Amino acid sequence: MSQQPRITIIGSLNMDLTATSNKRPAAGETILGERFETFPGGKGANQAVAAARLGADVTMIGMVGKDPFGNELTQVLRREGVETEHIGSADTSSGVAVIQVVDGDNSITVIPGANFQLTPDYIETKRDVIQNSDIVLIQLEIPLETVAAAAKCCKEVNVPYILNPAPAQSLPEEIINQAAYITPNESEAMILFEDINEALKKFPDKLVITKGEEGVVYSGGHVAAFPVSAVDTTGAGDTFNAALGLKLASGSSLSEACSYANAAAALQIGSHGAQAGMPTDAEVIAFMRQNRENHL
Template sequence: MVPKITVIGSLNMDLTATSAKRPAAGETILGERFETFPGGKGANQAVAAARLGADVAMIGMVGRDPFGDELTQVLRREGIRTEHIGRAGTSSGVAVIQVVDGDNSITVIPGANFQLTPDYIGTKRSVIAESDMVLIQLEIPLETVAAAAKCCQEADVPYILNPAPAQPLSREVIDQAAYITPNESEAAILFDDIQKALKEYADKLVITKGEEGIVYSGGRVPAFSVEPVDTTGAGDTFNAALALKLASGSPLDEACRYANAAAALQIGFPGAQAGMPTNDEVISFMRQNGQNPL
């Protein structure tokens, strides 16, 4: 059966500038390239999950502006259900991304994403209840994250909490999550002692560590040796792939290996969504690298 995944989160237009270095304070430099890409952690995860074969619904908020129109149309073209995306009387979210040597730094202007309220989540209980897995990130208000977590708990639907961008969270939200997927810096903000947290949240806490791979209570998954073009969206691809496999009944170790491969493929392309792979591409990549894609 095709797993049903609901993504609750942000939709942004990514404004990406590529340059040889980052400007210092007060400095003006010449860049190499400027591009616009549809993004936002929520939308990125929705696209990645759809490309991998999931039945995806998106719950979010955009503005009544051209960016809002385009962001919604992009998801619709990917086969994602967009009827749960609302329209706010403000600008759509924007992310300003600086790419240097394949790595990125990002400034996010939330816009309409911060109009995604707990009350709006409450009107979407039925789509949440029909899901096999829910994905939630932190580019929306924390009270909305808490409301979404409560809806999942009441509907007995597991959710993956991707705590990005990094910020402290209540113990209740963390405890309610079926899985928590911080990167290394986010984990340091959430937990005073990461080794202790890995034991406390066994089979639940998955930490992505870039070139060092993935760490969870059951062990470590090494990173693939790939040349990054743009790491924007790598974490989103990882989370979507993890959600797909877990919702399909795979054990955590198998899901982590699959998600690791999907993220490795994604970073070979500019823009968060451009390189998001299909399931067949992930399987082929794993086999080429000597892994058994069970």
Template structure:
């Protein structure tokens, strides 16, 4: 039976501009390409988990605009349950993404995502209780994250906290998480000493380091060598794959190997969701790279 994953988080429309360099302050440059892609860290993780074979439910908020309609339809086409996505009397969230040499910088305008309130999470408690694992990020209000964390704790449901965009967090949110997945810069904001944090949060803190792979208290899990096209959504793919494997009872080190493979495949395409792989593609990729997947 497929693991039941509930994603609590954002839905955005990504507005992506690709150029040879980033403009300096006051500078106008000619870009190479402009595209729109459905995104938002919550929706990205939901799509990635569904592609990998999970039974996914999305809890979030969209606005009263065509972007909201499109974002919902995209999730439906992926087989994701969307009946728990609310509609706020505002615009949907958008992310403005600048891609240069395969790397990206992102400005997020939250819109309806910041109308996802604690009371809405409380009303969805039954959905959380029926989950095998919950994925949460920080593109929604912090009090909503705290409410979701509390619901998970009370229901004894593990949740993965992907602390992005980076910000300081109350200790109880960190303590209640079953797993935390910051990248290097996010970890530096959360913890004064990441080596100490890895010891303190053994088997819980997973720090992603891009092409250098992943570190956790059990050691280092190398990345797969690939040429990046667009890193947007790589972290979301990693989190979804990690959640899928952990919900299936796979040990953390092996779950990280699988998640690294999924993220490596994802960064080979433009757009956060477009290149998210299936489980079969991840398995084939791991075998091609001499790995024996679980």
């Protein structure tokens, strides 16, 4: 294994288009908004940025459109040190999330666009990239058949993968069984499994459930969260997954990896925007040292 863990992210790239106003327009109504901002996002791209900032050697496999957003999304990753050679370009629009913010509450419409052009055949052309990875991270903002193809490829080349099942949906047993780790939050776990306690027993040291302020639970125990005041929780799960993958690929125990990931996520929610507040490894280590007594 290289000094820097090799992490491959297979997933989505979106441009978040955020409009803030003091009310939501009714059908047929036009209102004046207060602010408009764009943020690079998508769960795959978010996890790639988080892993790169934490010090991993990151490769992104995904799809963007042949439009200005596609170029910008790719450039953002490149500036963060992510290998973008394996991001394809489709004859459609890039994925976007149209976000309406009123009094702090979000209403979001996601248009997958090029993300849904990420096909099983495209994944097969990246078998060598996957094989040369220490760990792979996959989410569910790409077609489920592509997730299945990626999972199958990881199994065949003997590379562990973390499945972040978001947005949650029912999954074929083989996708769950082939994953080294599954990382739903509490609400996603309720969609995936009829009985969470039984699922924890069925998937020991595989099913890792994030519970916000309550920390993380898995069959072997519980890892406390770090107490922080949240500014924006967007991207916290992506930061957690990237940090978890990095530490597991580096040989840490699941408990150690969860503690580090909790710290990274705690730092991330202190800033606006999914990617803006993602921390470096040095920042996470310093934060953990400062909070060690409170975290014991």
